[in-house]
Amino acid sequence: MTKPVSRSQPAETLGAPMMKAVGVTRYGGPEALELVEVPRPQTGPKQIRIRVHAATVNPGDFVLRNGELDEVLKAGPLTAPYILGMEAAGVVDEIGPEATTDLQVGDNVMAIVMPIDATGGAYAEYLVLDPDQMTRVPVGATFAEAATLPMSGLTARRALDLLALDAGASIAVIGAAGAVGGYAVQLAKADGLRVIADAAAADETLVASLGADQIVARGPEVAQRILQWWPTGVDAAIDTVSRGEEIAAAVRDGGQVAVIPVPHNGVLVPIELGRGITVQQVWVPEYTHAYDKLDALRVLADSGQLLLRVARTYPAAEAAQAHRALAAGGVRGRLVLVFD
Missing domain, CATH: 3.40.50.720 (NAD(P)-binding Rossmann-like Domain)
Structure with a gap:
């Protein structure tokens, strides 16, 4: 039996653009994961919005899914469904006013994501983050490969x-x-x-x-x-x-x-x-906002000193299967959810 999360989903703004995401409205095992539609996040001042194409599945995602972070969430800014995911790669979709960045709309980027922050997790078609949470993807890397690096x-x-x-x-x-x-x-x-x-x-x-x-x-x-x-x-x-x-x-x-x-x-x-x-x-x-550290990883990957390893990709709708596969062990590299 799964346990309900501690908050209800906010009312949707009439006519607001929506997006697909993977989250939980009840804590539990992989079966608790749901493909949901939620309002697309709006880009605020000093923020950047990413159209996500890949997000990895990590052991840390389990503690949000199964409720081990329930006490933290009660004190935090999130509402159900809680969106999981700690690293992603995609395309810069929008840059907010006063954002300090040399990125441009259309650039391919990778990012570290904290799902317990107000911005939510990486298992979503769109993410709004601070500029220092992202950098360009390594040269020649696919979105799935780049997503394995930040977190x-x-x-x-x-x-x-x-x-x-x-x-x-x-x-x-x-x-x-x-x-x-x-x-x-x-x-x-x-x-x-x-x-x-x-x-x-x-x-x-x-x-x-x-x-x-x-x-x-x-x-x-x-x-x-x-x-x-x-x-x-x-x-x-x-x-x-x-x-x-x-x-x-x-x-x-x-x-x-x-x-x-x-x-x-x-x-x-x-x-x-x-x-x-x-x-x-x-x-x-x-290190969520340690841009210099994140970009140094990109530089090492550019020079071939870091191997980016994707074990397998899954459509976002199959997130539960990806969680089961990771829990079973023996995964080499990262399992990656793909948002087309």
Whole structure:
């Protein structure tokens, strides 16, 4: 049984242009997702409207869909249906007055999106965002490919920035074949770090192509396999799969572990791993308006230093199938919803 969201849908303005979007009016599993029609957002001062062509499906979308963010939403500006999605790519449709940007109508852009903001999520035909949430798509990239970079790439970038390792330091990336893990491997190499990464046998060629210096088998006792390469422990680890204390065993005393937490009602709960290890909690909303960071990812993709990986595309109406596929695991790259 699904749980109703805490607010009702606002009355539609008579004659207002409408758009298709994917959201929830009742919390629950993938079956709670609905293709709905809602008023097209209006471009305000200092804002830009995007006609969305692609939006990715991320694990973070689940906590909005199933109601884990209910307390946050009650205190926020949103009304049902809640629109999901954290990254998108499309075409600049309209530029509001006083918007500070060198973009023009018709430019292809990618953007990071916070669905708990008043602007709503990325699973929609149109988005209105601040200019610093978007940049041009990488050269030669499709909309689906470009959509995989903003949130996932900024998550990896935020993790490495928090760790602040010097060039030549060692880092383990756990979940290296995944979307965030893959970007973490590539960005760590671009930063001059020595990278050891985990991979299933079927993913070893992929992870090697991302630039990992050493590869160990994923799964139980991965820390022991890392220690065979780095007997005193690596300087830091990025844990994208919530292995916690197990991964900490591969990190030297006084090292660091970057984790991607699921906040409880929007609050990050402190994590202790012992042995003087510092835990860095990676909260990507802190980079929502970090234009320089986002555009730097574009530059790396332009130069071929970042591989943009689309696992599969789905029509927006099949969002529930995409959520089921992601929850089943084994996805390499990102699943992408397409709005024609």
